Amino acid sequence: MPSTTGNPLYALQDVPGKGKGLVAIEKIFKGTRILSEEPIITIPRNELNSERLRTTISQQIDALSEHQRQGFLSMHSIYPYGNTAEQYLGILRTNTLPIDTDESGGGIFLEACRINHACDNNAQKGWNENTMTHTVHALRDINKGEEITITYIVVLRDRKARREALQAKFDFECLCPLCSLPLEQSQESDRRLDEIHCLDGVIDQLGTEGVLSSPLRTLRYFDQQVLLYNEQGREDVGLAQAYVNAAQIAIANSDLARGRIFAERAVSVWRTALGGDSTQAIENGTIARDPSKYILYGVSKKWRTTEDEAPSGLESSDFEDWLWRREKPKILGQLANLRSRATFPGFIDLPDENDVDPEFYESSHTGRYRPRRHWCFLGEIVDFTTLLRLQMEIKDVDGTTIPLYFYTDSRGSELVPAQVQKGYTVAILYAERHAFMFCEPGIRHEDPQMIKIFPLSLHKLLVLNDQVQQFSTELDGIRMCHGCGKKAASLHRCSKCSSFWYCGRACQVAGWNEKGHKSDCKFLKDPDLRELFVLKWDEFDNHIRFPLHATKD
Numbered sequence: 096m097p098s099t100t101g102n103p104l105y106a107l108q109d110v111p112g113k114g115k116g117l118v119a120i121e122k123i124f125k126g127t128r129i130l131s132e133e134p135i136i137t138i139p140r141n142e143l144n145s146e147r148l149r150t151t152i153s154q155q156i157d158a159l160s161e162h163q164r165q166g167f168l169s170m171h172s173i174y175p176y177g178n179t180a181e182q183y184l185g186i187l188r189t190n191t192l193p194i195d196t197d198e199s200g201g202g203i204f205l206e207a208c209r210i211n212h213a214c215d216n217n218a219q220k221g222w223n224e225n226t227m228t229h230t231v232h233a234l235r236d237i238n239k240g241e242e243i244t245i246t247y248i249v250v251l252r253d254r255k256a257r258r259e260a261l262q263a264k265f266d267f268e269c270l271c272p273l274c275s276l277p278l279e280q281s282q283e284s285d286r287r288l289d290e291i292h293c294l295d296g297v298i299d300q301l302g303t304e305g306v307l308s309s310p311l312r313t314l315r316y317f318d319q320q321v322l323l324y325n326e327q328g329r330e331d332v333g334l335a336q337a338y339v340n341a342a343q344i345a346i347a348n349s350d351l352a353r354g355r356i357f358a359e360r361a362v363s364v365w366r367t368a369l370g371g372d373s374t375q376a377i378e379n380g381t382i383a384r385d386p387s388k389y390i391l392y393g394v395s396k397k398w399r400t401t402e403d404e405a406p407s408g409l410e411s412s413d414f415e416d417w418l419w420r421r422e423k424p425k426i427l428g429q430l431a432n433l434r435s436r437a438t439f440p441g442f443i444d445l446p447d448e449n450d451v452d453p454e455f456y457e458s459s460h461t462g463r464y465r466p467r468r469h470w471c472f473l474g475e476i477v478d479f480t481t482l483l484r485l486q487m488e489i490k491d492v493d494g495t496t497i498p499l500y501f502y503t504d505s506r507g508s509e510l511v512p513a514q515v516q517k518g519y520t521v522a523i524l525y526a527e528r529h530a531f532m533f534c535e536p537g538i539r540h541e542d543p544q545m546i547k548i549f550p551l552s553l554h555k556l557l558v559l560n561d562q563v564q565q566f567s568t569e570l571d572g573i574r575m576c577h578g579c580g581k582k583a584a585s586l587h588r589c590s591k592c593s594s595f596w597y598c599g600r601a602c603q604v605a606g607w608n609e610k611g612h613k614s615d616c617k618f619l620k621d622p623d624l625r626e627l628f629v630l631k632w633d634e635f636d637n638h639i640r641f642p643l644h645a646t647k648d
Protein backbone atom coordinates (compact mmCIF):
# COMPACT_ATOMS: atom_id res chain seq x y z
CA MET A 96 0.00 0.00 0.00
CA PRO A 97 1.52 3.39 -0.95
CA SER A 98 1.93 6.11 1.65
CA THR A 99 -1.37 7.81 2.50
CA THR A 100 0.23 11.23 2.17
CA GLY A 101 1.59 10.38 -1.24
CA ASN A 102 5.15 10.28 0.07
CA PRO A 103 7.13 8.46 -2.63
CA LEU A 104 9.92 7.25 -0.33
CA TYR A 105 8.09 4.49 1.49
CA ALA A 106 4.96 2.33 1.60
CA LEU A 107 2.94 0.84 4.45
CA GLN A 108 3.42 -2.89 4.16
CA ASP A 109 3.01 -6.08 6.16
CA VAL A 110 6.26 -6.86 7.92
CA PRO A 111 6.56 -10.47 9.09
CA GLY A 112 6.21 -10.73 12.87
CA LYS A 113 5.60 -7.02 13.37
CA GLY A 114 2.15 -6.24 11.90
CA LYS A 115 2.52 -3.37 9.48
CA GLY A 116 5.51 -1.11 8.99
CA LEU A 117 7.04 1.44 6.63
CA VAL A 118 9.31 0.07 3.93
CA ALA A 119 11.56 2.12 1.63
CA ILE A 120 10.41 1.92 -2.00
CA GLU A 121 13.59 3.58 -3.23
CA LYS A 122 17.04 4.15 -1.82
CA ILE A 123 16.89 6.81 0.91
CA PHE A 124 20.16 8.62 1.53
CA LYS A 125 21.53 9.47 4.97
CA GLY A 126 20.13 12.75 6.26
CA THR A 127 17.02 12.66 4.05
CA ARG A 128 13.83 13.86 5.70
CA ILE A 129 11.68 10.77 5.27
CA LEU A 130 8.54 12.39 6.57
CA SER A 131 7.27 15.52 8.28
CA GLU A 132 3.80 15.10 9.64
CA GLU A 133 1.18 16.96 11.67
CA PRO A 134 -0.73 15.09 14.37
CA ILE A 135 -4.31 13.98 13.79
CA ILE A 136 -4.90 13.70 17.54
CA THR A 137 -3.06 15.52 20.33
CA ILE A 138 -2.94 14.58 23.98
CA PRO A 139 -3.34 17.51 26.39
CA ARG A 140 -0.27 17.94 28.56
CA ASN A 141 -1.86 18.99 31.83
CA GLU A 142 -5.20 17.24 31.83
CA LEU A 143 -5.18 15.02 34.90
CA ASN A 144 -8.91 14.40 35.02
CA SER A 145 -9.35 11.10 33.17
CA GLU A 146 -13.01 11.77 32.30
CA ARG A 147 -12.19 15.11 30.66
CA LEU A 148 -9.21 13.50 28.89
CA ARG A 149 -11.46 10.79 27.41
CA THR A 150 -13.97 13.42 26.28
CA THR A 151 -11.29 15.58 24.60
CA ILE A 152 -9.90 12.56 22.77
CA SER A 153 -13.33 11.27 21.71
CA GLN A 154 -14.16 14.70 20.33
CA GLN A 155 -10.96 14.70 18.28
CA ILE A 156 -11.61 11.21 16.96
CA ASP A 157 -15.19 12.14 16.02
CA ALA A 158 -13.83 15.09 14.07
CA LEU A 159 -11.44 12.95 11.97
CA SER A 160 -12.07 12.46 8.25
CA GLU A 161 -13.08 8.95 7.24
CA HIS A 162 -9.62 8.25 5.85
CA GLN A 163 -7.96 9.42 9.09
CA ARG A 164 -10.43 7.49 11.21
CA GLN A 165 -9.73 4.28 9.27
CA GLY A 166 -6.03 4.86 9.68
CA PHE A 167 -6.37 5.43 13.42
CA LEU A 168 -8.57 2.39 14.00
CA SER A 169 -6.22 0.12 12.02
CA MET A 170 -3.29 0.97 14.32
CA HIS A 171 -1.99 -1.72 16.59
CA SER A 172 -2.97 -1.91 20.25
CA ILE A 173 -1.42 -4.20 22.83
CA TYR A 174 -4.30 -3.63 25.29
CA PRO A 175 -7.49 -5.70 25.38
CA TYR A 176 -10.71 -3.66 25.34
CA GLY A 177 -14.37 -4.09 26.14
CA ASN A 178 -15.78 -0.88 24.71
CA THR A 179 -14.93 1.89 22.24
CA ALA A 180 -13.41 4.20 24.84
CA GLU A 181 -11.01 1.46 25.96
CA GLN A 182 -10.19 0.64 22.33
CA TYR A 183 -9.23 4.28 21.65
CA LEU A 184 -7.16 4.43 24.80
CA GLY A 185 -5.33 1.22 23.91
CA ILE A 186 -4.40 2.56 20.46
CA LEU A 187 -3.22 5.82 22.00
CA ARG A 188 -1.09 4.09 24.62
CA THR A 189 0.57 1.85 22.03
CA ASN A 190 1.22 4.49 19.40
CA THR A 191 1.60 7.97 20.90
CA LEU A 192 4.73 9.84 19.84
CA PRO A 193 6.13 12.82 21.75
CA ILE A 194 5.01 16.39 20.99
CA ASP A 195 6.66 19.20 22.86
CA THR A 196 4.33 22.20 23.11
CA ASP A 197 2.84 23.99 26.12
CA GLU A 198 -0.54 22.41 25.45
CA SER A 199 0.28 18.89 24.41
CA GLY A 200 2.78 16.20 25.35
CA GLY A 201 2.09 13.63 22.64
CA GLY A 202 0.02 12.76 19.63
CA ILE A 203 -1.01 10.34 16.94
CA PHE A 204 0.47 10.62 13.45
CA LEU A 205 -1.03 8.57 10.64
CA GLU A 206 2.26 7.47 9.13
CA ALA A 207 4.99 7.97 11.73
CA CYS A 208 3.10 5.81 14.23
CA ARG A 209 3.41 2.86 11.87
CA ILE A 210 7.19 2.76 12.08
CA ASN A 211 8.48 -0.26 13.93
CA HIS A 212 11.33 -0.40 16.40
CA ALA A 213 14.92 -1.61 16.01
CA CYS A 214 17.71 -1.13 18.57
CA ASP A 215 20.05 -0.32 15.68
CA ASN A 216 17.42 1.92 14.08
CA ASN A 217 18.20 3.40 10.68
CA ALA A 218 16.01 6.49 11.22
CA GLN A 219 15.55 9.11 13.91
CA LYS A 220 12.21 10.49 15.07
CA GLY A 221 11.84 13.96 16.53
CA TRP A 222 9.37 16.74 17.26
CA ASN A 223 10.23 19.90 15.37
CA GLU A 224 8.94 22.90 17.29
CA ASN A 225 9.61 25.25 14.40
CA THR A 226 7.50 23.41 11.84
CA MET A 227 5.23 21.91 14.54
CA THR A 228 5.58 18.55 12.84
CA HIS A 229 6.92 15.16 13.72
CA THR A 230 9.92 14.41 11.54
CA VAL A 231 11.77 11.23 10.65
CA HIS A 232 15.26 11.35 9.12
CA ALA A 233 17.51 8.64 7.70
CA LEU A 234 20.51 8.10 10.03
CA ARG A 235 22.26 6.12 7.32
CA ASP A 236 21.54 5.10 3.74
CA ILE A 237 18.44 2.90 3.63
CA ASN A 238 18.16 0.52 0.69
CA LYS A 239 15.08 0.03 -1.47
CA GLY A 240 12.98 -2.71 0.18
CA GLU A 241 14.56 -2.17 3.61
CA GLU A 242 12.27 -1.45 6.53
CA ILE A 243 12.47 2.02 8.08
CA THR A 244 12.99 1.72 11.84
CA ILE A 245 13.19 4.07 14.80
CA THR A 246 13.98 3.37 18.44
CA TYR A 247 11.19 3.29 21.01
CA ILE A 248 13.70 3.42 23.87
CA VAL A 249 14.99 6.80 25.01
CA VAL A 250 18.15 5.41 26.61
CA LEU A 251 19.59 2.45 24.79
CA ARG A 252 21.04 0.04 27.37
CA ASP A 253 22.27 -3.54 27.23
CA ARG A 254 20.29 -6.27 25.48
CA LYS A 255 18.61 -7.57 28.63
CA ALA A 256 17.43 -4.11 29.72
CA ARG A 257 16.16 -3.33 26.21
CA ARG A 258 14.34 -6.63 25.96
CA GLU A 259 12.59 -6.06 29.31
CA ALA A 260 11.55 -2.49 28.43
CA LEU A 261 10.17 -3.43 24.99
CA GLN A 262 8.30 -6.41 26.33
CA ALA A 263 6.74 -4.39 29.15
CA LYS A 264 5.76 -1.34 27.09
CA PHE A 265 5.14 -2.74 23.60
CA ASP A 266 4.65 -6.46 24.12
CA PHE A 267 7.16 -7.79 21.62
CA GLU A 268 10.51 -9.51 21.61
CA CYS A 269 13.06 -7.56 19.62
CA LEU A 270 14.93 -9.63 17.04
CA CYS A 271 16.71 -6.73 15.36
CA PRO A 272 20.28 -7.24 14.10
CA LEU A 273 21.73 -5.74 17.31
CA CYS A 274 19.66 -8.05 19.51
CA SER A 275 20.58 -11.02 17.31
CA LEU A 276 24.37 -10.58 17.51
CA PRO A 277 26.42 -13.59 18.58
CA LEU A 278 27.06 -13.57 22.35
CA GLU A 279 30.57 -12.14 22.29
CA GLN A 280 29.73 -9.26 19.97
CA SER A 281 26.52 -8.63 21.87
CA GLN A 282 28.49 -8.34 25.13
CA GLU A 283 30.85 -5.87 23.48
CA SER A 284 27.91 -3.77 22.33
CA ASP A 285 26.29 -4.02 25.79
CA ARG A 286 29.50 -2.80 27.38
CA ARG A 287 29.65 0.21 25.08
CA LEU A 288 26.01 1.16 25.52
CA ASP A 289 26.16 0.76 29.30
CA GLU A 290 29.35 2.80 29.43
CA ILE A 291 27.71 5.62 27.45
CA HIS A 292 24.83 5.51 29.91
CA CYS A 293 27.14 5.41 32.91
CA LEU A 294 29.02 8.43 31.53
CA ASP A 295 25.73 10.32 31.16
CA GLY A 296 25.20 9.80 34.89
CA VAL A 297 28.70 11.00 35.80
CA ILE A 298 28.32 14.06 33.54
CA ASP A 299 24.93 14.94 35.02
CA GLN A 300 26.35 14.74 38.49
CA LEU A 301 29.29 17.00 37.64
CA GLY A 302 27.00 19.69 36.18
CA THR A 303 28.46 23.17 35.74
CA GLU A 304 31.07 22.45 38.40
CA GLY A 305 32.63 19.99 35.94
CA VAL A 306 32.68 22.61 33.19
CA LEU A 307 34.59 25.08 35.30
CA SER A 308 36.61 23.40 38.03
CA SER A 309 37.71 20.22 36.27
CA PRO A 310 37.18 20.89 32.55
CA LEU A 311 39.84 18.48 31.31
CA ARG A 312 38.38 15.57 33.20
CA THR A 313 34.89 16.45 32.00
CA LEU A 314 36.10 16.82 28.41
CA ARG A 315 37.61 13.32 28.70
CA TYR A 316 34.09 11.98 29.39
CA PHE A 317 32.70 13.52 26.21
CA ASP A 318 35.72 12.28 24.27
CA GLN A 319 35.07 8.79 25.57
CA GLN A 320 31.36 9.01 24.72
CA VAL A 321 32.10 10.07 21.15
CA LEU A 322 34.59 7.20 20.77
CA LEU A 323 31.97 4.77 22.05
CA TYR A 324 29.27 6.13 19.71
CA ASN A 325 31.68 5.78 16.81
CA GLU A 326 32.63 2.23 17.78
CA GLN A 327 28.95 1.38 18.09
CA GLY A 328 28.31 2.99 14.68
CA ARG A 329 25.55 5.23 16.08
CA GLU A 330 25.21 8.73 14.75
CA ASP A 331 22.18 9.86 16.69
CA VAL A 332 21.05 12.58 19.05
CA GLY A 333 23.26 11.21 21.84
CA LEU A 334 26.36 11.78 19.72
CA ALA A 335 25.15 15.28 18.82
CA GLN A 336 24.67 16.05 22.52
CA ALA A 337 28.19 14.86 23.36
CA TYR A 338 29.55 17.37 20.80
CA VAL A 339 27.32 20.12 22.17
CA ASN A 340 28.65 19.44 25.67
CA ALA A 341 32.24 19.46 24.41
CA ALA A 342 31.61 22.77 22.61
CA GLN A 343 30.16 24.31 25.76
CA ILE A 344 33.04 23.23 27.97
CA ALA A 345 35.61 24.53 25.47
CA ILE A 346 33.88 27.88 25.00
CA ALA A 347 33.19 28.37 28.72
CA ASN A 348 36.95 28.03 29.18
CA SER A 349 37.59 30.53 26.35
CA ASP A 350 38.77 27.94 23.84
CA LEU A 351 37.07 29.34 20.76
CA ALA A 352 39.04 27.24 18.26
CA ARG A 353 37.91 23.90 19.66
CA GLY A 354 34.48 25.27 20.63
CA ARG A 355 33.73 26.15 17.04
CA ILE A 356 34.79 22.72 15.73
CA PHE A 357 32.76 20.85 18.33
CA ALA A 358 29.72 23.03 17.58
CA GLU A 359 30.13 22.41 13.82
CA ARG A 360 30.22 18.67 14.44
CA ALA A 361 27.13 18.90 16.62
CA VAL A 362 25.28 20.82 13.90
CA SER A 363 26.21 18.21 11.31
CA VAL A 364 24.72 15.40 13.44
CA TRP A 365 21.62 17.44 14.38
CA ARG A 366 21.04 18.16 10.67
CA THR A 367 21.22 14.48 9.82
CA ALA A 368 19.05 13.35 12.72
CA LEU A 369 16.54 16.18 13.07
CA GLY A 370 16.98 18.41 10.02
CA GLY A 371 18.50 21.82 9.39
CA ASP A 372 15.30 23.54 10.55
CA SER A 373 15.37 21.91 13.99
CA THR A 374 15.96 24.19 16.97
CA GLN A 375 19.04 22.15 17.87
CA ALA A 376 20.65 22.61 14.42
CA ILE A 377 19.77 26.32 14.33
CA GLU A 378 21.00 27.15 17.86
CA ASN A 379 24.25 25.27 17.50
CA GLY A 380 24.72 26.77 14.05
CA THR A 381 24.70 30.21 15.67
CA ILE A 382 27.37 29.06 18.15
CA ALA A 383 29.46 27.47 15.38
CA ARG A 384 29.43 30.74 13.43
CA ASP A 385 30.36 32.80 16.48
CA PRO A 386 31.33 30.72 19.53
CA SER A 387 31.68 33.84 21.66
CA LYS A 388 27.87 34.14 21.51
CA TYR A 389 27.55 31.20 23.88
CA ILE A 390 26.25 32.45 27.21
CA LEU A 391 29.05 30.91 29.32
CA TYR A 392 31.81 32.15 27.02
CA GLY A 393 34.87 33.25 28.98
CA VAL A 394 33.61 32.33 32.45
CA SER A 395 37.11 30.90 32.78
CA LYS A 396 40.13 31.97 30.74
CA LYS A 397 41.97 28.70 31.32
CA TRP A 398 42.15 27.46 27.72
CA ARG A 399 42.08 30.73 25.81
CA THR A 400 42.43 30.38 22.01
CA THR A 401 41.17 32.41 19.09
CA GLU A 402 38.75 30.94 16.56
CA ASP A 403 41.37 30.50 13.86
CA GLU A 404 43.96 28.76 16.03
CA ALA A 405 43.08 25.23 14.91
CA PRO A 406 46.21 23.55 13.48
CA SER A 407 46.24 22.73 9.81
CA GLY A 408 47.97 19.90 7.97
CA LEU A 409 47.78 17.40 10.84
CA GLU A 410 47.02 13.72 10.29
CA SER A 411 43.45 13.02 11.36
CA SER A 412 44.44 11.15 14.54
CA ASP A 413 46.83 13.94 15.56
CA PHE A 414 44.08 16.46 14.92
CA GLU A 415 41.71 14.51 17.19
CA ASP A 416 44.41 14.41 19.89
CA TRP A 417 44.69 18.19 19.63
CA LEU A 418 40.92 18.70 19.54
CA TRP A 419 40.23 16.61 22.63
CA ARG A 420 43.34 17.84 24.45
CA ARG A 421 44.58 14.26 24.76
CA GLU A 422 48.01 13.74 26.18
CA LYS A 423 50.31 12.30 23.56
CA PRO A 424 51.21 8.68 24.16
CA LYS A 425 54.83 8.35 25.18
CA ILE A 426 57.34 7.52 22.49
CA LEU A 427 58.96 4.21 23.28
CA GLY A 428 62.09 4.69 25.32
CA GLN A 429 60.84 7.97 26.69
CA LEU A 430 60.54 8.36 30.42
CA ALA A 431 57.34 8.98 32.35
CA ASN A 432 56.90 12.64 33.06
CA LEU A 433 55.85 13.53 36.60
CA ARG A 434 54.14 16.60 35.19
CA SER A 435 51.72 14.43 33.18
CA ARG A 436 48.29 15.16 34.60
CA ALA A 437 46.87 11.89 33.33
CA THR A 438 49.35 9.77 35.29
CA PHE A 439 49.97 12.14 38.20
CA PRO A 440 46.61 13.92 38.56
CA GLY A 441 45.86 16.76 40.93
CA PHE A 442 43.23 16.13 43.59
CA ILE A 443 40.39 17.61 41.53
CA ASP A 444 41.14 15.21 38.69
CA LEU A 445 41.20 12.05 40.81
CA PRO A 446 38.32 9.61 40.39
CA ASP A 447 35.53 9.91 42.91
CA GLU A 448 35.42 6.88 45.17
CA ASN A 449 31.66 6.50 44.69
CA ASP A 450 31.71 6.54 40.90
CA VAL A 451 33.19 4.21 38.38
CA ASP A 452 35.11 6.91 36.60
CA PRO A 453 35.56 5.63 33.03
CA GLU A 454 38.69 7.66 32.59
CA PHE A 455 40.35 5.51 35.22
CA TYR A 456 38.36 2.27 35.19
CA GLU A 457 37.02 -0.10 32.57
CA SER A 458 34.92 -3.23 32.83
CA SER A 459 36.92 -6.41 32.48
CA HIS A 460 35.80 -9.67 30.89
CA THR A 461 34.83 -10.90 34.37
CA GLY A 462 32.26 -8.10 34.53
CA ARG A 463 34.22 -6.30 37.30
CA TYR A 464 35.78 -2.88 36.91
CA ARG A 465 39.56 -2.62 36.89
CA PRO A 466 41.95 0.28 36.35
CA ARG A 467 42.61 1.17 32.73
CA ARG A 468 46.13 2.21 33.74
CA HIS A 469 48.14 3.09 36.83
CA TRP A 470 48.07 6.55 38.36
CA CYS A 471 49.73 8.22 41.33
CA PHE A 472 48.75 11.26 43.36
CA LEU A 473 51.59 13.51 44.50
CA GLY A 474 51.21 15.94 47.41
CA GLU A 475 53.55 17.78 49.75
CA ILE A 476 53.09 17.46 53.50
CA VAL A 477 52.09 20.87 54.84
CA ASP A 478 51.24 19.67 58.34
CA PHE A 479 50.50 16.45 60.18
CA THR A 480 49.28 15.28 63.56
CA THR A 481 48.47 11.99 65.25
CA LEU A 482 45.37 11.89 67.40
CA LEU A 483 43.36 8.76 66.78
CA ARG A 484 45.29 8.16 63.60
CA LEU A 485 47.89 9.87 61.48
CA GLN A 486 46.38 12.71 59.54
CA MET A 487 48.10 15.07 57.16
CA GLU A 488 47.42 18.20 55.27
CA ILE A 489 48.92 17.87 51.83
CA LYS A 490 49.25 20.31 48.96
CA ASP A 491 48.84 18.99 45.43
CA VAL A 492 50.29 20.15 42.09
CA ASP A 493 47.56 22.77 41.77
CA GLY A 494 48.36 24.20 45.21
CA THR A 495 45.14 22.76 46.66
CA THR A 496 45.45 21.63 50.27
CA ILE A 497 43.50 18.52 51.18
CA PRO A 498 43.29 16.19 54.18
CA LEU A 499 44.86 12.74 54.10
CA TYR A 500 43.68 10.32 56.79
CA PHE A 501 45.35 7.00 57.53
CA TYR A 502 42.81 4.23 57.84
CA THR A 503 45.44 1.48 57.68
CA ASP A 504 45.35 -1.24 60.37
CA SER A 505 48.14 0.56 62.25
CA ARG A 506 46.54 3.97 61.64
CA GLY A 507 49.72 5.40 60.20
CA SER A 508 52.16 4.13 62.84
CA GLU A 509 53.62 1.78 60.21
CA LEU A 510 55.48 4.78 58.83
CA VAL A 511 58.92 5.49 60.27
CA PRO A 512 58.61 8.85 62.09
CA ALA A 513 61.66 10.23 60.27
CA GLN A 514 59.80 9.79 56.98
CA VAL A 515 56.90 11.94 58.09
CA GLN A 516 58.19 15.48 57.75
CA LYS A 517 56.72 18.73 56.61
CA GLY A 518 57.96 19.57 53.14
CA TYR A 519 58.29 15.92 52.07
CA THR A 520 56.23 14.55 49.19
CA VAL A 521 53.67 11.78 49.53
CA ALA A 522 52.98 9.53 46.53
CA ILE A 523 49.72 7.55 46.67
CA LEU A 524 48.93 4.93 44.04
CA TYR A 525 45.36 4.71 42.69
CA ALA A 526 44.24 7.54 44.99
CA GLU A 527 40.57 8.49 44.93
CA ARG A 528 38.58 11.42 46.23
CA HIS A 529 36.75 10.67 49.46
CA ALA A 530 33.91 12.72 50.96
CA PHE A 531 34.59 12.81 54.72
CA MET A 532 31.62 13.42 57.03
CA PHE A 533 33.63 15.70 59.30
CA CYS A 534 35.77 17.81 57.00
CA GLU A 535 36.32 18.79 53.40
CA PRO A 536 36.94 16.09 50.76
CA GLY A 537 40.33 14.42 50.80
CA ILE A 538 42.00 11.03 50.59
CA ARG A 539 41.22 8.09 52.84
CA HIS A 540 44.31 5.90 52.81
CA GLU A 541 43.88 2.21 53.66
CA ASP A 542 46.60 0.05 52.12
CA PRO A 543 50.13 0.67 53.50
CA GLN A 544 51.67 -0.56 50.24
CA MET A 545 50.02 2.16 48.22
CA ILE A 546 51.94 5.01 49.81
CA LYS A 547 55.53 6.24 49.77
CA ILE A 548 57.03 9.42 51.15
CA PHE A 549 59.95 10.95 49.25
CA PRO A 550 62.24 13.23 51.29
CA LEU A 551 61.98 16.28 49.05
CA SER A 552 59.40 18.94 48.32
CA LEU A 553 56.95 18.58 45.46
CA HIS A 554 58.52 21.55 43.72
CA LYS A 555 61.98 20.02 44.01
CA LEU A 556 60.65 16.69 42.78
CA LEU A 557 59.17 18.33 39.69
CA VAL A 558 62.38 20.25 38.99
CA LEU A 559 64.31 17.00 39.34
CA ASN A 560 61.80 15.43 36.96
CA ASP A 561 62.58 18.10 34.37
CA GLN A 562 66.28 17.33 34.69
CA VAL A 563 65.65 13.62 34.33
CA GLN A 564 63.59 14.25 31.19
CA GLN A 565 66.48 16.22 29.75
CA PHE A 566 69.48 14.20 30.85
CA SER A 567 68.27 10.62 31.25
CA THR A 568 66.27 10.22 28.06
CA GLU A 569 67.90 8.28 25.27
CA LEU A 570 66.84 9.00 21.71
CA ASP A 571 68.30 6.87 18.91
CA GLY A 572 71.19 5.89 21.18
CA ILE A 573 72.07 9.53 21.89
CA ARG A 574 72.11 11.12 25.37
CA MET A 575 72.96 14.57 26.71
CA CYS A 576 75.90 15.16 29.05
CA HIS A 577 74.66 16.62 32.35
CA GLY A 578 77.95 18.49 32.76
CA CYS A 579 78.36 20.29 29.43
CA GLY A 580 75.11 19.62 27.51
CA LYS A 581 76.87 17.91 24.60
CA LYS A 582 74.93 15.13 22.86
CA ALA A 583 76.78 11.89 22.20
CA ALA A 584 76.41 8.13 21.97
CA SER A 585 79.37 7.22 24.16
CA LEU A 586 78.75 8.84 27.57
CA HIS A 587 79.49 7.37 31.01
CA ARG A 588 76.73 7.16 33.54
CA CYS A 589 76.87 8.17 37.19
CA SER A 590 77.64 4.92 38.95
CA LYS A 591 75.69 5.92 42.07
CA CYS A 592 72.26 6.75 40.63
CA SER A 593 72.61 5.41 37.07
CA SER A 594 70.44 8.29 35.95
CA PHE A 595 72.70 11.03 34.57
CA TRP A 596 75.43 10.73 31.92
CA TYR A 597 78.77 12.50 31.45
CA CYS A 598 81.49 12.93 28.79
CA GLY A 599 84.18 12.24 31.40
CA ARG A 600 85.63 13.13 34.76
CA ALA A 601 85.62 16.91 34.29
CA CYS A 602 81.95 17.00 33.31
CA GLN A 603 81.07 14.73 36.23
CA VAL A 604 82.77 17.08 38.68
CA ALA A 605 80.99 20.04 37.09
CA GLY A 606 77.66 18.23 37.33
CA TRP A 607 78.30 17.22 40.95
CA ASN A 608 79.46 20.58 42.26
CA GLU A 609 77.90 23.18 39.98
CA LYS A 610 74.71 21.56 38.73
CA GLY A 611 73.31 20.17 41.92
CA HIS A 612 73.88 16.48 41.26
CA LYS A 613 75.42 16.11 44.70
CA SER A 614 71.96 16.38 46.30
CA ASP A 615 69.91 15.04 43.35
CA CYS A 616 72.00 11.87 43.18
CA LYS A 617 70.93 11.03 46.73
CA PHE A 618 67.24 11.17 45.75
CA LEU A 619 67.76 9.32 42.48
CA LYS A 620 69.48 6.48 44.26
CA ASP A 621 66.07 5.54 45.64
CA PRO A 622 64.89 2.78 43.28
CA ASP A 623 61.26 3.74 43.90
CA LEU A 624 61.90 7.25 42.64
CA ARG A 625 63.68 5.92 39.56
CA GLU A 626 60.81 3.48 39.01
CA LEU A 627 58.37 6.40 38.84
CA PHE A 628 60.14 7.39 35.64
CA VAL A 629 60.53 4.02 33.98
CA LEU A 630 57.24 2.39 34.87
CA LYS A 631 54.84 1.79 31.98
CA TRP A 632 51.96 3.68 33.59
CA ASP A 633 49.62 3.15 30.67
CA GLU A 634 49.88 -0.62 30.70
CA PHE A 635 47.76 -2.19 33.42
CA ASP A 636 48.20 -5.89 34.17
CA ASN A 637 47.96 -5.93 37.92
CA HIS A 638 48.02 -3.33 40.67
CA ILE A 639 51.50 -2.07 41.46
CA ARG A 640 52.61 -1.35 45.03
CA PHE A 641 55.53 0.14 46.92
CA PRO A 642 58.33 -0.80 46.78
CA LEU A 643 57.80 -0.41 43.06
CA HIS A 644 60.95 -2.20 41.93
CA ALA A 645 59.85 -5.26 43.94
CA THR A 646 56.46 -5.24 42.18
CA LYS A 647 58.23 -5.22 38.87
CA ASP A 648 60.48 -8.08 39.79
Ligand SMILES: C[S@@+](CC[C@H](N)C(=O)[O-])C[C@H]1O[C@@H](n2cnc3c(N)ncnc32)[C@H](O)[C@@H]1O
Pocket residue numbers: 112113114115116169170171173189190208209210211212213265266267268269270271
Ligand atom coordinates in the same frame (compact mmCIF):
# COMPACT_ATOMS: atom_id res chain seq x y z
C1 LIG B 1 3.69 1.90 17.21
S1 LIG B 1 3.22 0.33 16.67
C2 LIG B 1 4.11 0.15 15.20
C3 LIG B 1 3.24 -0.17 14.05
C4 LIG B 1 2.58 -1.50 14.11
N1 LIG B 1 3.46 -2.56 13.63
C5 LIG B 1 1.28 -1.53 13.31
O1 LIG B 1 1.06 -2.50 12.58
O2 LIG B 1 0.50 -0.59 13.44
C6 LIG B 1 4.05 -0.65 17.86
C7 LIG B 1 3.78 -2.10 17.77
O3 LIG B 1 4.39 -2.63 16.62
C8 LIG B 1 4.95 -3.90 16.87
N2 LIG B 1 6.41 -3.80 16.71
C9 LIG B 1 7.13 -2.69 16.60
N3 LIG B 1 8.43 -2.97 16.43
C10 LIG B 1 8.54 -4.31 16.44
C11 LIG B 1 9.63 -5.20 16.34
N4 LIG B 1 10.88 -4.80 16.16
N5 LIG B 1 9.37 -6.53 16.38
C12 LIG B 1 8.08 -6.98 16.56
N6 LIG B 1 7.02 -6.17 16.68
C13 LIG B 1 7.23 -4.84 16.62
C14 LIG B 1 4.60 -4.26 18.30
O4 LIG B 1 3.44 -5.00 18.28
C15 LIG B 1 4.36 -2.90 18.91
O5 LIG B 1 3.50 -2.96 20.02
